[in-house]
Structure formats: structure tokens, C-alpha cells
Amino acid sequence: MEGSIKVETENLLEKLKFNDSGLIVAVAQDYITNDVLMVAYMNKESIEITLKEKRVCYFSRSRNCLWRKGDTSGHVQYLKGFAYDCDADAILLKVEQLGNACHTGTYSCFSNNVFEEDIIDKSIIKKIYSTIEDRRDNPKEGSYTNYLLDKGLDKILKKVGEETSEVIIGAKNKDKEELIYEMCDLTYHCLVLMVSEGLTVEDLKKELSKRYK
Template sequence: MDIDKIDFNKGDGIVPAIIQDADTYQVLMLGYMNKPALKKTIEQRRVTFYSRSKERLWTKGETSENYLDLVEIQADCDNDTLLIFAHPQGPTCHTGNTSCFHEKEFRPKKERYAFLKELEDLIKDRKANLPEDSYTTYLFKKGIDKMAQKVGEEAVETVIEAKNDKKKKFVGEVADLVFHLMVLMVEKGISLKKVVKKLKKRHNKGNHKHLG
């Protein structure tokens, strides 16, 4: 980001800054920045605004600790409006809502994959409480050797079904593989978020051997 290219003069020294969640693309809030605020945001990697009422810089989260960790900044075609992608560390709105625009529930296109997070939370709960008559409880009680064995078995069965033409059975084997892999991940203390972060890091560096 070349700060000198931003046209602060058009808005009497400030420009609007739209904050968007870098993962869900939900619009979180609208703030304003002057040149020092933009510079501080870039240097400290946390979104900082210029408060028109207080007439000073303020870093979002400086009192609530609900910071906005900077990911990327884009300027519009006229260089007088900023679009900022960030990772929110808690609710962005002072009301406790995720976004300041909360009149209607936000439903990201990625929502269909959110079930994996629900499943991960359920598996964690099974590990913590070990309810009776639960297959997941059975796996946790058997230990990591059993979990690893099941992942291996399901991987082999997935490969076998991949060689056939019955997509429904293949989907079933993939589902079994993903489930048992998630159980193993929970046992090892590895979250889905951590795996996704690793994939994104490889992709952003352009050295992802599987996608290259």
C-alpha cells in the first residue's frame, strides 16, 4: 500500500475505511482514517482509525481488546476510499454483535461448510464427557492406535471406491475418512482452523505442491 497515493484532501484529511472479515467477507464496520491512522495500521498490523468526535487516533479494541488484525488493504479506483480485510478478535460492534450491520442475519456462502466446525465441536465434547453408547467415545477410549488404524482403513476403502463408478459409495467412504481423521485431529489437539491456516499459507506463498 502506497500511502502517498491515497487522496486525503478530498475528504478534508480523512477517507472512509470499510472493514470486512477476511474469512467470511462479512462487512464489519465503517470508520475513517487520516494519514497517520493508515500509517499506524500498516506498521502495527492492527486497524486504527481517526475519531472525528475525539479528534485523535484510536485503535479498534484499545479498550475492549476486540482488535481487528490487519490482513490486506485495497484502495478504490479514485484512491479516496479504503477496503480493509481483517481478522476480528471478538465482536466488532459495541453492542456485542459481530458486525455493526446486524439488522439482518449474515449468511455467508461458505455457511454450508460451517457444519465441519459444528462436528469438530461435537467431537471435542465427546472427548470431554465420554457419553455412553457413543461410537466416538469408543474411539477415544481405545486410544490413538485405534484412531490411526481407522483412518488407514477408511483411506484404503476410499481409494478402492475411487476406482469404481458408484459416486454415492465413494461419497460415503470420503465422509467416513473425514470423520475419523477429525477424531484423530481432536485427539492430537489439532484444529481445522490450524489446517486451513497451513493450506492458506502455502497457497499465498505460491509453493503449494498440491496446487502448483
């Protein structure tokens, strides 16, 4: 098995077009939200390491050495997908990002928006989940989320049950606005339950992916 992987990697490296410095552009993208996280460079060795370990390793031009993302910060990127473009001179890495991708402390290096259409944020569920996690780790006085987490599992389950009933009532009433409102309430309380019990959005995505065939 290891031998076949090595052969496949060698074939890949022959197809890719590296610049005069032996580097190729690599774009990292959140494998769940599709948010573009960062742009860096890789060489042949860093690609081999990344594919073998399933943990992203870049090549630092400023330090002139291999750079395993997260070695010092803990903000590791786990490889979930690897593709290259039609010209074979750029790589797309689908990653699971732990913590923030940017050295400035933001999740994505592309946080300086110049223009963006008014579209639904596909990552809103993950953002709400992250906010709940932050409340757990950094309690805020007067926070309803902290109130639920402090009260514990029984209180959270009670709220999930109540909101489920409200969703049923909204559906029976044939009231679209009410149903949307109550489903959002239920979603929030389910996310609180997930954080409380150590489940992640990725856990749900994996299970749903198994079912969707």
C-alpha cells in the same frame, strides 16, 4: 527499508480522498472467506499505524480518538491486504479476524440478512472448524466431537484412517453420492485432528498458497 515504507505511505495518503473531518470509510473483509465484517473510519494517522504494525487501527468518531481494534475485547484484526476504490474515497482491508468483529458478539456486523440467494456457503469449512473449537472450549454432553477430543489423538487418527478407507471404497464403487458423503466425513475428522493438534484453516491456506503458483 523503513524509509521506503514511509515514502510509499505518504504517497498513498496523498492519493486518498478524506472527508471534511479528515476521515475515510474503511470496510473490513475476512481475507479467507471474503465475508464483509464491518465498516468503520480511518484517518491518516490510523492508516499509518495500520500499515506499519500490520494490525488494524481505526478512528472512533464517537470517542474522537484512535481505536486499535481489539485493545479491550481481544478481537484483534491483523492486516493481510490493503486496497482503495476507483474514486479513492473508500478503503478495503483484508484482515485476519480474531474472535468476533461485531460488538454485539457476532462474527460480522452484517448478520441481519434481508435477502440471500441459495448459494453454497464458501465459509462452511471455517464455520465447522469454529464449532469444533467451541466444543473443545465449551464441552457439550453427548457431543461426538467432545467424545473424539476426550479420547485423544490415537482415537482421532483411527477415525481419520477409517474414513480414508471409506473414501477409497466410494471412489472404487464409482458411486458419486457415496463418495461425497465419505469425503465430508473425512473432512470433518481432519478438522477435529487440526483442532486437537493446534492447526488452523489459515495454516492450510498459507501452505496451499505456496504450492499454487
